[in-house]
Amino acid sequence: MLNTATSICLSAPAKLNVFLEVLGKRDDGFHELESVMLRTDLCDVLHFEATSDDQLTLRVANSDPTHVAADFPLDESNLILRAARALQQATASTLGAAITIDKRIPAEAGLAGGSSNAATTLLGLNQLWNLKLPKSELHRLAATLGSDVNFFVEDCRAAVCRGRGEQIEPIPMAGSLSFVVARPPVGNSTPDVFRRLGPAYEHRSFQPVSDVLASGRLQNLADVAYNRLTEPARSLNPGMAKLMQQMNERCSRPVFMSGSGSTCFLIAHTPREARRMLTPLVGLNTAFLAVVRI
Numbered sequence: 213m214l215n216t217a218t219s220i221c222l223s224a225p226a227k228l229n230v231f232l233e234v235l236g237k238r239d240d241g242f243h244e245l246e247s248v249m250l251r252t253d254l255c256d257v258l259h260f261e262a263t264s265d266d267q268l269t270l271r272v273a274n275s276d277p278t279h280v281a282a283d284f285p286l287d288e289s290n291l292i293l294r295a296a297r298a299l300q301q302a303t304a305s306t307l308g309a310a311i312t313i314d315k316r317i318p319a320e321a322g323l324a325g326g327s328s329n330a331a332t333t334l335l336g337l338n339q340l341w342n343l344k345l346p347k348s349e350l351h352r353l354a355a356t357l358g359s360d361v362n363f364f365v366e367d368c369r370a371a372v373c374r375g376r377g378e379q380i381e382p383i384p385m386a387g388s389l390s391f392v393v394a395r396p397p398v399g400n401s402t403p404d405v406f407r408r409l410g411p412a413y414e415h416r417s418f419q420p421v422s423d424v425l426a427s428g429r430l431q432n433l434a435d436v437a438y439n440r441l442t443e444p445a446r447s448l449n450p451g452m453a454k455l456m457q458q459m460n461e462r463c464s465r466p467v468f469m470s471g472s473g474s475t476c477f478l479i480a481h482t483p484r485e486a487r488r489m490l491t492p493l494v495g496l497n498t499a500f501l502a503v504v505r506i
């Protein structure tokens with residue numbers, strides 16, 4: 213039976229990793245992670261319209277096609293359609309949906325746009341199709357779609373993510389932060405970055421980052437933020453390495469990378485400070501440059 217609402221519109225947020233340590237390689241080929249992820253206000257917007265047949269369709273709404281990543285697939289491999297299919301199969305639902313996306317999050321960026329789209333589809337269609345699946349079941353489906361999907365199903369502001377990324381422990385965060393995010397023209401392939409990880413190294417702890425977030429002493433975040441994948445990604449993507457150097461020179465601040473890249477970011481404390489930091493970066497070779505807030 214259809215829910216009383218026949219359509220629903222939801223934001224699918226991008227994430228930033230302010231900490232990422234790789235604890236080792238697992239037997240299933242994935243890597244064991246410990247990462248602190250933050251939900252940002254940079255969002256795709258998804259509109260779901262229920263249909264009474266079981267068809268699923270996906271359309272991009274952006275009037276300006278430059279907003280849409282060139283490699284955003286519109287076929288069955290799209291994570292939105294994969295999430296909707298997974299939900300249909302898990303519930304034997306005979307309902308369908310016409311889905312429209314306003315795509316703003318760049319792809320292969322370490323911002324998890326695709327994973328967030330998948331999670332938002334699980335949450336949106338669970339509501340629209342009146343399926344009433346519990347969160348635990350949505351988490352089970354999320355983990356089959358990708359390692360980053362569960363963070364968005366949890367719908368928290370900040371979390372420590374463990375396992376291959378799918379085990380989510382929400383953590384407190386006091387206050388708010390702004391970031392300048394910049395993605396170079398070339399994205400990073402996540403498996404390629406993991407393949408370039410060096411041999412043994414001493415593991416860092418996420419605890420200092422989690423303590424800074426909880427205490428609200430956010431001015432200290434730049435002292436403790438860390439990403440083990442930065443060096444492998446830098447060696448894979450010379451354009452990203454160059455952009456990180458230019459951002460550092462022009463803003464005299466440490467530059468960090470989100471996930472497996474290729475988005476680099478600077479930490480600011482207010483939107484105003486972030487906008488001031490962004491100004492000298494305009495004109496650099498970027499595919500995406502913006503201020504985001506947590």
Ligand SMILES: C[C@@](CO)(OP(=O)(O)O)[C@H](O)COP(=O)(O)OP(=O)(O)OC[C@H]1O[C@@H](n2ccc(N)nc2=O)[C@H](O)[C@@H]1O
Nearest residue numbers: 242243322323324358359360376377402403406471472473
């Ligand atoms: C690195 C991270 C950090 O947040 O972010 P992104 O850069 O993708 O945003 C994630 O762990 C990425 O998660 P996600 O993009 O969902 O990856 P998946 O689809 O599950 O896996 C893609 C591929 O990445 C590698 N992979 C991913 C996660 C993990 N814990 N170990 C891995 O080795 C594997 O080669 C895998 O086949």
Ligand SMILES: Nc1ncnc2c1ncn2[C@@H]1O[C@H](COP(=O)(O)OP(=O)(O)O)[C@@H](O)[C@H]1O
Nearest residue numbers: 283290291319320321322323324325326327329
């Ligand atoms: N809905 C989607 N949005 C973005 N990318 C998608 C989607 N579905 C599948 N993909 C594919 O997943 C890849 C990784 O996407 P994305 O999650 O945006 O990257 P990252 O995790 O590095 O930020 C893209 O290159 C794209 O081909």
